[in-house]
Amino acid sequence: MTGSAQPRPWRLAELTWPELDDRVKAGPPVLILPTGSLEQHGPHLPLGTDTVLPLAVADRVAERIGALVAPALPYGYKSQPKSGGGNHFPGCASLDGASYAALVRDLICDFARHGLTRIVLFDGHMENQWFLTEAADLALRQLKGEGVEGVRIVKLGYWTFINAATEAVLFPDGLLSWELEHAAVMETSVMLHLEPGLVRRDLIPDGPPAAFPPYDTYPFDLRPIPPTGVLSSAKSATAAKGQAVLDQVVPDIAAALTRAFAD
Ligand code: ZN
Ligand code: MN
Numbered sequence: 001m002t003g004s005a006q007p008r009p010w011r012l013a014e015l016t017w018p019e020l021d022d023r024v025k026a027g028p029p030v031l032i033l034p035t036g037s038l039e040q041h042g043p044h045l046p047l048g049t050d051t052v053l054p055l056a057v058a059d060r061v062a063e064r065i066g067a068l069v070a071p072a073l074p075y076g077y078k079s080q081p082k083s084g085g086g087n088h089f090p091g092c093a094s095l096d097g098a099s100y101a102a103l104v105r106d107l108i109c110d111f112a113r114h115g116l117t118r119i120v121l122f123d124g125h126m127e128n129q130w131f132l133t134e135a136a137d138l139a140l141r142q143l144k145g146e147g148v149e150g151v152r153i154v155k156l157g158y159w160t161f162i163n164a165a166t167e168a169v170l171f172p173d174g175l176l177s178w179e180l181e182h183a184a185v186m187e188t189s190v191m192l193h194l195e196p197g198l199v200r201r202d203l204i205p206d207g208p209p210a211a212f213p214p215y216d217t218y219p220f221d222l223r224p225i226p227p228t229g230v231l232s233s234a235k236s237a238t239a240a241k242g243q244a245v246l247d248q249v250v251p252d253i254a255a256a257l258t259r260a261f262a263d
Contacts, residue, residue: 010062012070023068024115030067030261031116032058033107035132037076037125040089041183042230043203045191047091048074053187054124056194057158057250064254067120070111076100077127081220082212083179084127085229088222097131104135105142112143112151118261121155126179129157154260159186161249161256169244171236180209180231186245188234193242206235 007014012031015023023029036051046052055072062069078087078094087094095103108119121132136153143151159178167175170185181187191199209232212224225231 008059010059010067010069012068015068020114028115028117030062030065030118030120030257031070031111032062032067032120032122033070033104033111034058034072034122034124035076035104035128036072036074037079037084037128038074038091038093039076039079039084039087039125040091040229041187042085042205042228042234044200044205044230044234045183045188046198049183049187049191050076050125052195052198053190054122054158056190057246057253058120058122060246060250061122061254061257064250065258067257068116070107073104076125077131080127081222081225082210082216083231084125084182085225085231086220086222089229097134100128101131101134101138104132105138108135108139108151108153109142109148112139112148113146117148117151119151119153120257121153123155123157126157129155152261154257156253156256158249158253161252162186162245163248163252166244166248170241176209176232183230184232184234185237185241188237189239189242190245191242192237192239193246196239204234204237205230206233209233 034054036054038047039050041049051072051074058069075095077097077100079085079092111119123129123132132155136155140151205228207226207228210224210226
């Protein structure tokens with residue numbers, strides 16, 4: 001929350017309470033809660049990548065549709081080996097599923113109690129998704145019991161809005177899978193576009209994709225996980241690809257949210 005000369009009118013934490021109260025009384029604005037993680041992203045991207053990216057997309061979406069952006073959650077559910085390399089890598093600090101769902105439920109409930117009844121769970125970390133669903137379900141149940149009416153929650157992962165045309169720009173030779181994209185071409189490209197100073201360009205990995213069995217064991221067999229923590233090559237990442245992602249997903253998410261909260 002530093003570096004801004006003036007309050008950004010879409011950032012919830014930069015408003016005063018009377019300013020927020022006026023916004024709510026004028027008709028509740030959509031409130032976007034970016035949900036990230038603190039998770040290894042290879043030798044070339046920072047641990048906070050999954051928080052930086054959804055916050056940046058959310059800021060741009062909010063400006064377009066007059067929404068508010070709540071402070072991003074910098075911790076999430078545990079990194080999974082097949083989609084994030086695994087929580088055993090140094091720097092991964094995560095919540096148990098029940099703790100995470102309870103945290104998000106509590107926030108939804110307090111926002112809704114103050115009239116922020118149109119809430120977007122705006123995810124940047126794949127492992128969060130079912131716990132966000134759980135949080136939404138628990139919050140609706142609780143708020144119904146309290147008599148708080150008219151609550152609508154939308155859940156999305158910003159990367160799921162990447163369409164076929166943008167996918168062809170990112171992966172001219174075809175996409176392997178979104179799970180194996182962890183810290184690979186998409187995330188590295190968007191970071192090169194948004195935060196080039198945080199990308200260690202000389203360390204961008206170019207290994208073969210991880211080959212996992214079609215089942216999981218607990219404890220997990222760590223042998224198929226590439227030692228870099230990156231699940232497929234990030235070598236073809238460029239800032240231009242990152243810009244292409246933002247240019248497409250920001251208007252598409254803005255349109256989707258406008259539809260989702262239309263009535
Ligand atoms: Zn990530
Ligand atoms: Mn992640």
